[in-house]
Amino acid sequence: MxxxxxxxxxxxxxxxxxxxxxxxxxxxxxxxxxxxxxxxxxxxxxxxxxxxxxxxxxxxxxxxxxxxxxxxxxxxxxxxxxxxxxxxxxxxxxxxxxxxxxxxxxxxxxxxxxxxxxxxxxxxxxxxxxxxxxxxxxxxxxxxxxxxxxxxxxxxxxxxxxxxxxxKFEWPEKVNLTGYNPTVKGHLGQIKKMLRLLEGAKKPVIYMGGGVVLSEANEELVKFSEITGVPVVSSFLGLGGFPGTHENFVGWLGMHGNYASNMAVSDPDFILAIGTRFSDRSTGRLDGFAPNAKIAHIDVDPASISKNVQIEVPIVGDCKAVLKQALGEIDKFNWDKNASARKEWREQIKAWDKEHPFDYDRTADIIKPQYVVETIYKVTEGDAIICTEVGQNQMWAGQFYKFNRPHQFISSGGLGTMGYGFPAAIGAKLGCPDKEVFDIAGDGSILMNIQELTTAVQNKVAVKVAILNNRYLGMIRQWQNMFFNDRFSHCDLECQPDFVKLAEAFGAVGMRIDRKEDVENAVRESLKIKDRPVFMDFTVDRNENVFPMIPAGASVSEMLLMKK
Amino acid sequence: MMRHTISVLVENKFGVLSRISGLFSGRGYNIESLSVNRTTDEGVSIMTIVTIGDDRVVEQIIKQLRKLVNVIRVRNVSEMDHIEREMILVKVHATQRTRPDVFNIVSTFRGKTVDITNESVVIELTGANDKILAFLNVMEPYGIIEVVRTGAIAIGRGSKMTSEMK
CATH class of the missing domain: 3.40.50.970 (Thiamin diphosphate (ThDP)-binding fold, Pyr/PP domains)
Incomplete structure (x- = not known):
């Protein structure tokens, strides 16, 4: 007993x-x-x-x-x-x-x-x-x-x-749940229907989401995209589910996604959605979302299909399993059918990307927050696990770090929880001790679970926290700047702790970086510390905004771009 | 906007009713009526939910219900050949003078008089929603004192079982 x-x-x-x-x-x-x-x-x-x-x-x-x-x-x-x-x-x-x-x-x-x-x-x-x-x-x-x-x-x-x-302890052999039996394999007829529509499309795009990461369907998706030649757009939480450096990767769509991705979903003739729930942050105003496209949707959750957007070809099943089934049928179709139209489409997407890539003022003397993220990407050679807090820091992390594998990007997408990134980074590092783990933070969010510094110090968790310190609740300031006539109501964090001393008081390493030329060195130094967390307090441009931006409730055509 | 009768077979477990009612309130779906009781299998209950919504909303309701772990099966009874019943107990003003008229109407609707006093009668009536409404409409001029009404329950016609597990 x-x-x-x-x-x-x-x-x-x-x-x-x-x-x-x-x-x-x-x-x-x-x-x-x-x-x-x-x-x-x-x-x-x-x-x-x-x-x-x-x-x-x-x-x-x-x-x-x-x-x-x-x-x-x-x-x-x-x-x-x-x-x-x-x-x-x-x-x-x-x-x-x-x-x-x-x-x-x-x-x-x-x-x-x-x-x-x-x-x-x-x-x-x-x-x-x-x-x-x-x-x-x-x-x-x-x-x-x-x-x-x-x-x-x-x-x-x-x-x-x-x-x-x-x-008495008795471990049951198997679970027996009459009301719960998720569909894994997709309906083959529906899969073939999807392939037939894709074969005939002239401007097709794959729109993938977090389901690809969760089911680890990355290899199957790469193969599928390469054979069919279809470009891939990701949701924010899908990042890492398809290699960010792959030539078929367009970027991520939505409120702060890149121009090319948003243009690609605004007027395609066919969308294959995989493991995504068409969230409002991704689609923008629904009547502007791919109005002329037929949409097929692979998702393990039937309730996600046709919830926000009407779907022509629903395929209920696990993303990985369904893509495997699709790959099994793929040779029966002719992927050169609309070769010239497809080529033109891909070139159009490339041209959009060239026109408006993720960008910022690289000539500025002060530290631009994007530069910090880009430097972390360079120094870690794109291999680190990146966690984020919520707000501008989160968007810049998504924009300026390229993710090549699932489980590499950890961010509170749906709920948007400030204070999430730091504890999540501790958990990620404990789970993957051989990987470098960064939390890209804002000076607002980081204070929401600052007490976990003790947890990290006690357990020798060497996470690196990059605070993009603009002494603002930056995303709030951005919205008040853009939509509320610069009435900065309660977003100015005029009283902030000394993050270096604070880190030291907890037994962690603290660094303050005020000059652009010190950014890279600080990140390199942080990687040498293996037994404690590191807080890097980057003094960044206070007034930097995240671009591009599709305002809430607007459609892609109303996208705001960075002033050049 | 259509009235839909949804039959939900659930495991008879802790909190299952609140999971279902919470799903409706949390997602802004409307419940016209809900009735629940055990089936012949004591581990399983059947709920009949009447809701109003367009096809898309009802499709979402059914999908969301199916996601609940304790839900065994969901069926939109409105889409099948079925029999639907509600029951009401109505207390109506009826004096010696008006009583014969009231009795007449009750018998036309195949209701039952279950209680009589000098001023009132209590009538028990079962039927589909439209019959119940028609009866209440006819009773209105006599003076309805009180109505207590069950939710709808429904069963498929023929040998096919509404409460079938699969």
């Missing part, structure tokens, strides 16, 4: 979990007592929000399921932002929350919160364990649900008495 807590830890081992992020508390003491004897590595964040983001960063960098713990009440509510973040970006997570004893539930006990109720709209699924004998089966189901289909977070609430009760 084992206690619920012991069954829990054994079940985690069975699932291959070797790293968890968690913060103990009253009702979790039994679980933590069991953890004390276990060989699972446990990282103690300094705030539950840091823990849940770190677990997500770990999941995104490794492709495994992220695991974290928080106690009942405030511990659990502090996890809410992180659960919502994982839900929006479809990241596999299993989140354990403590709960008061079942006999006390509903009585407003100390540190009681209805976390199942609170998280209901932001989870893929959730469980409240009420019977110790279900523990192993529930955990196995939770991991299965989290990682299959369209991935997402699963919450398991652990009442104190259930964790203390005893049962």
């Amino acid at each position: 084992m206690t619920g807590a012991q069954i829990l830890i054994e079940s985690l081992k069975k699932e291959g979990v070797d790293l968890i992020f968690g913060y103990p508390g009253g009702v979790l003491l039994g679980v933590y007592d069991t953890l004390y004897d276990s060989d699972i590595t446990h990282i103690l964040p300094r705030h539950e929000q840091g823990g849940v983001h770190a677990a997500e960063g770990y999941a995104r960098a490794t492709g495994k399921v992220g695991v974290c713990f928080g106690t009942s009440g405030p511990g659990a509510t502090n996890l809410v932002t992180g659960i919502a973040n994982a839900h929006m970006d479809s990241i596999p997570m299993v989140v354990f929350t403590g709960q008061v004893a079942t006999s006390l539930i509903g009585g407003d006990a100390f540190q009681e919160a209805d976390i199942i109720g609170i998280t209901r709209p932001i989870v893929k699924h959730s469980y409240m364990l009420t019977n110790v004998e279900e523990t192993a089966a529930v955990i196995k189901e939770a991991f299965h649900i989290a990682r299959t289909g369209r991935p997402g977070p699963v919450v398991i609430d652990l009442p104190k008495d259930v964790m203390a009760a005893k049962a």
